[in-house]
Amino acid sequence: MLPRMLNAVLEFELITVDFVPIVSLQQRRVVAWRLERRTQTELLAGLPPLTPERLATLAREEGRAACLERLWQKVSIERVARFASPEPVLVPTESAAFEGAWRPISLARLARAHGVHARVALELDVDAQSTVARRRLTAEVRLAGLGVAARGEGWRDVLPHWVLAERRAAGLSALAADTFVRDARLVITGVDRREQLRGLCEAGVDYVTGDVFGRPGRAPTRPDAALVWGASREAELALGAAAYEPPAERSVFGPRYAPEAI
Numbered sequence: 001m002l003p004r005m006l007n008a009v010l011e012f013e014l015i016t017v018d019f020v021p022i023v024s025l026q027q028r029r030v031v032a033w034r035l036e037r038r039t040q041t042e043l044l045a046g047l048p049p050l051t052p053e054r055l056a057t058l059a060r061e062e063g064r065a066a067c068l069e070r071l072w073q074k075v076s077i078e079r080v081a082r083f084a085s086p087e088p089v090l091v092p093t094e095s096a097a098f099e100g101a102w103r104p105i106s107l108a109r110l111a112r113a114h115g116v117h118a119r120v121a122l123e124l125d126v127d128a129q130s131t132v133a134r135r136r137l138t139a140e141v142r143l144a145g146l147g148v149a150a151r152g153e154g155w156r157d158v159l160p161h162w163v164l165a166e167r168r169a170a171g172l173s174a175l176a177a178d179t180f181v182r183d184a185r186l187v188i189t190g191v192d193r194r195e196q197l198r199g200l201c202e203a204g205v206d207y208v209t210g211d212v213f214g215r216p217g218r219a220p221t222r223p224d225a226a227l228v229w230g231a232s233r234e235a236e237l238a239l240g241a242a243a244y245e246p247p248a249e250r251s252v253f254g255p256r257y258a259p260e261a262i
Contacts, residue, residue, distance in 0.1 A: 010068065014041050019035065019089075025206055039051065039055055056094075066097050069093070090149045090187075095137055108144035124138065124151065147161045161185065164189055167189065167191055177204060185207055
């Protein structure tokens with residue numbers, strides 16, 4: 001039964017992706033989107049619901065993980081092209097897909113053919129590969145002209161444009177500072193309550209995503225600002241609006257060697 005289900009998924013492309021907004025706390029607007037995978041096995045009579053994780057496990061057991069992953073990538077690019085949202089899109093990608101003739105440049109050609117090449121960043125679990133392998137893969141991604149979004153402890157090895165971390169991860173302040181000096185954008189995932197935004201601001205986090213901005217949408221749907229931030233200035237202050245103010249400028253020379261003191 002399960003192998004036949006996998007064949008049906010691959011043949012009829014019974015998969016899709018939803019759009020999850022990534023919001024800047026400083027700018028209070030959507031600055032990017034993250035794709036979330038979803039199966040559509042219910043479209044065929046007799047097929048039970050199947051989660052993306054279970055489908056991936058089944059594909060690995062049948063030796064067709066790379067085939068399924070390439071289909072996910074194809075569907076993701078087509079969905080991004082269907083909607084004219086100008087923001088970057090983080091596309092979840094498994095490194096297992098890039099074997100043989102299918103390389104990041106192949107996906108870049110597909111994105112370029114759909115006119116979305118400049119907006120796509122591949123979201124990779126960098127801990128799934130060795131240091132050498134992940135450096136080689138992310139170098140190929142950058143040479144193909146695509147962005148790199150990294151999940152995992154090994155993100156420092158790959159010079160990503162985006163870094164994704166869970167809200168419950170330890171040391172968010174240090175991580176925010178580390179990504180800043182490495183010119184990467186830190187995105188905190190799993191934010192589900194408005195009260196959590198203040199603590200993230202105080203930790204130096206700017207970009208967040210999660211259910212606090214609504215459920216994933218079949219199209220890019222911008223969250224209702226009044227529901228998230230509150231309709232009044234008092235509500236903004238309660239969320240820690242003071243944390244959004246940029247810090248006072250400080251000389252890199254220090255007080256003793258500041259230009260005005262010389």
